Amino acid sequence: MSSPASSRNHSSQDQQPTHTSMGLIAFAWALVGVPLAYGLYNAVKAASALFGG
Amino acid sequence: MAVPSFLARERIVARPGFNRWLIPPAALAVHLCIGQAYATSVYKTALVEHFDSSLTAIGIIFSIAIVMLGLSAAVFGTWVDKNGPRAAMFTSAVFWVSGFLVGSLGIYTEQLWLLYLGYGFLGGIGLGIGYISPVSTLIKWFPDRPGLATGMAIMGFGGGALIASPLSRQLMNIYDPGYDGTAGTVPSGNAVALLFLTLGLVYLVFMMFGAFLVRVPAPDWRPDGFDPASVKKKALVTMENVSANNAIKTPQFWLLWTVLFCNVTAGIGILEQAAPMIQDFFRENGTSAVAAATAAGFVGLLSLFNMGGRFVWSSTSDYIGRKPIYMVYLGVGIVLYIVLATLGSTATWIFVVTAAIIISFYGGGFATVPAYLRDLFGTYQVGAIHGRLLTAWAAAGIAGPLIINGVLDARGTPGELVAGDYRPALFIMVALLGVGFVANLLIKPVAEKWWEPRATDVPTDAAPAERSTVR
Numbered sequence: 001m002s003s004p005a006s007s008r009n010h011s012s013q014d015q016q017p018t019h020t021s022m023g024l025i026a027f028a029w030a031l032v033g034v035p036l037a038y039g040l041y042n043a044v045k046a047a048s049a050l051f052g053g
Numbered sequence: 054m055a056v057p058s059f060l061a062r063e064r065i066v067a068r069p070g071f072n073r074w075l076i077p078p079a080a081l082a083v084h085l086c087i088g089q090a091y092a093t094s095v096y097k098t099a100l101v102e103h104f105d106s107s108l109t110a111i112g113i114i115f116s117i118a119i120v121m122l123g124l125s126a127a128v129f130g131t132w133v134d135k136n137g138p139r140a141a142m143f144t145s146a147v148f149w150v151s152g153f154l155v156g157s158l159g160i161y162t163e164q165l166w167l168l169y170l171g172y173g174f175l176g177g178i179g180l181g182i183g184y185i186s187p188v189s190t191l192i193k194w195f196p197d198r199p200g201l202a203t204g205m206a207i208m209g210f211g212g213g214a215l216i217a218s219p220l221s222r223q224l225m226n227i228y229d230p231g232y233d234g235t236a237g238t239v240p241s242g243n244a245v246a247l248l249f250l251t252l253g254l255v256y257l258v259f260m261m262f263g264a265f266l267v268r269v270p271a272p273d274w275r276p277d278g279f280d281p282a283s284v285k286k287k288a289l290v291t292m293e294n295v296s297a298n299n300a301i302k303t304p305q306f307w308l309l310w311t312v313l314f315c316n317v318t319a320g321i322g323i324l325e326q327a328a329p330m331i332q333d334f335f336r337e338n339g340t341s342a343v344a345a346a347t348a349a350g351f352v353g354l355l356s357l358f359n360m361g362g363r364f365v366w367s368s369t370s371d372y373i374g375r376k377p378i379y380m381v382y383l384g385v386g387i388v389l390y391i392v393l394a395t396l397g398s399t400a401t402w403i404f405v406v407t408a409a410i411i412i413s414f415y416g417g418g419f420a421t422v423p424a425y426l427r428d429l430f431g432t433y434q435v436g437a438i439h440g441r442l443l444t445a446w447a448a449a450g451i452a453g454p455l456i457i458n459g460v461l462d463a464r465g466t467p468g469e470l471v472a473g474d475y476r477p478a479l480f481i482m483v484a485l486l487g488v489g490f491v492a493n494l495l496i497k498p499v500a501e502k503w504w505e506p507r508a509t510d511v512p513t514d515a516a517p518a519e520r521s522t523v524r
Contacts, residue, residue: 020072028078028266031259032085032209039215046353049346050405 060264062137067268073194073276075266080187080206082263083142086256087149087183088213090118090176095221096245103242104165114173116450118152121177123447126185130440131297133182134433138190138267145183146260152176153253160246172249183260184210184443188423189436193270196432197279199424200375204367207420211360217252224248287428289376289496293504294433301441305429305499308492313422314445314452315489316382319390319482320415321453323408324359326461327352331405333470334398343401351405358409359416366417367424375425376496382414383490387483394479398472419446429499456481 058064093115100111133141152175159167187206195202222234229244240248275281281292300306323330328348332341343351370378389407397404422442427435457478461467464474 016068017070018068019070020075025072025074028075031262032078032081035085035216036081036209036212039212039217039219040357042219043215043353043357047350047357049350050354051350 056136056140060136060140060143062135062140062269065137065139065268066271067274069271069274071268073270076187076191076194076268077202077205079138079142079263079266080191081209081212082259082266083145083183083186084206084209085213085216086259087145087180088210088215089217089252089256090115090122090180091211091214092217092221095218096225096240096248099225099240099242099245100160100168102239103160103245104163106165110165114168117169117173118177118180119450120447121174122180122184123444123450125178125181126440126443127181128440129178129182130185130437131434133185133440134189134297134436137269138186139264141182141186142260142264142267145179145186146257146264147179148175149179149183149260150253150257152179153249153256157246157249157253160242160249163242181440181443185436185440187263187267188439189432189434190267190269192423192427192435193432195276196281197276198368198371199427200371200421201368203423204364204420207367207423208360208363208416210419211356211363211416215356215360221248221252224251287374289374289498290428291431291498293499293501294431295429295438295499295503296505297434297437297441299503299505300430300434300438300499303499303503305496306438306442308496309422309425309429310442310445311492312379312383312489312496313418313442314449315485315492316379316386316415316418317446317449318453318456319386319486319489320412320418321449322457322478322482323411324355324415325454326457327355327408329467329470330475331401331408333475334404334472335401336469336471339469351408354405354409355412358413362413362416363420366413367420370421370424375421375428376493378417378421379425379493380490382418383486383493386411386414387486387490390479390483390486394476394483429496431505433505 097108097111100106100114101108104111129141152172155171155175156168157171159165159169159171188203191202191206192199225232225240225244225248226234228247229240232238232240232244295303328345328351331348331351332343332345335342366378366382389411393404393407393411397407423435423439426438426442430438460478460481461470461474464470464477
């Protein structure tokens with residue numbers, strides 16, 4: 001169980017601010033987005049057989 | 054159980070200015086990997102031939118994995134909440150990847166028990182810990198949109214199978230050029246062993262990426278412009294916290310368990326039988342009007358709706374509320390199952406559209422439940438509570454196939470069944486959805502006696518006051 005004191009640890013006001021670069025965000029999303037797009041493409045291709053494609 | 058300091062929760066508290074949109078890809082990196090569990094059918098036949106075994110004996114591998122998923126999520130949920138997402142994702146990766154490596158060795162040395170131990174037992178533990186690992190973190194980073202956040206992660210579990218199926222076929226084609234992925238060709242056992250080795254290594258990289266990217270918000274962090282009081286105004290949403298041990302003593306937990314069990318059982322009824330079902334529904338004089346390739350396309354379409362439903366419906370629940378969205382899943386689900394049972398065989402489009410929406414509700418039910426738990430029990434130990442709730446999934450994984458297979462076995466022989474043979478099973482699903490609908494209606498706010506004392510919002514009981522190594 002947390003004590004009130006421990007819940008105040010690491011308050012954001014105690015820390016130096018940081019900046020997340022847009023490049024890192026784009027890289028992270030690309031890393032998961034590209035395989036997902038590959039999977040979606042293949043699923044749509046398979047599903048197209050249902051509509052005579 | 055202590056964890057090495059580089060994995061500890063207090064090491065990953067985000068500094069002010071950290072962008073929360075890095076958290077969903079971290080969660081997806083794990084869920085996209087463990088979602089492979091739903092792509093095992095691509096090498097099932099190869100394993101049957103390699104081990105000169107039966108479908109049942111090979112199917113046990115998957116069953117062990119799902120049972121271990123439910124058990125490990127329930128048992129390790131509190132550990133996950135206490136030690137944070139990095140420790141959980143790291144541990145999940147170690148178990149999941151070990152499962153593939155041991156499994157690969159089992160296939161290579163033709164020892165089936167190693168596959169049970171590897172992919173089934175070790176991999177199943179990785180599945181359970183991995184599945185719940187990012188959930189409470191996402192809810193804390195997105196207090197304004199918890200449904201959207203958990204929908205994104207749990208959508209990844211559905212997406213994992215979409216990736217692993219074609220990827221596995223392509224890799225097995227490389228390792229065994231005699232296999233081209235078409236019906237009638239079966240990859241060699243060694244190709245499957247190499248596939249396991251490759252997937253294990255790829256998943257290791259991806260899951261570690263997620264583990265080292267993830268951060269937890271500081272206790273006093275709030276999104277810009279977010280007023281917690283605005284959340285409190287919604288029905289059923291609490292600002293209080295309930296521990297996992299107390300949550301399972303409340304009727305709300307067991308009502309929600311029933312809701313999830315009924316929704317998943319009904320969905321599995323279709324998913325389990327998708328390909329033969331569409332052929333059987335349009336069978337006349339012993340011949341189906343639906344070709345095998347078209348049936349495979351139907352399975353692909355269901356996968357898309359399963360994944361899409363997780364994101365779309367869970368996000369929608371942020372606007373209309375968790376209880377109303379489950380009324381849609383279960384209430385509209387009842388209507389759709391009745392349409393499927395009575396009109397499903399009259400036109401292909403009616404069958405396809407009805408089944409696709411039902412499966413989107415199945416996925417939506419999975420993705421929305423963490424946010425429902427957060428509404429009822431707060432964020433304190435929501436991961437652990439979610440882990441315990443997932444035993445409903447394990448139970449549904451047994452009940453769903455038992456119902457559909459039991460009815461169909463009693464009605465005739467596979468390959469000769471027609472639409473009418475499915476009706477008893479479909480009406481059982483209607484009754485189950487009815488039970489789930491009533492259970493959802495009965496859910497009320499959790500009684501005050503279960504609330505934790507204030508200031509238990511973040512389970513940082515292991516965090517010493519002097520630590521300041523935040524990133």
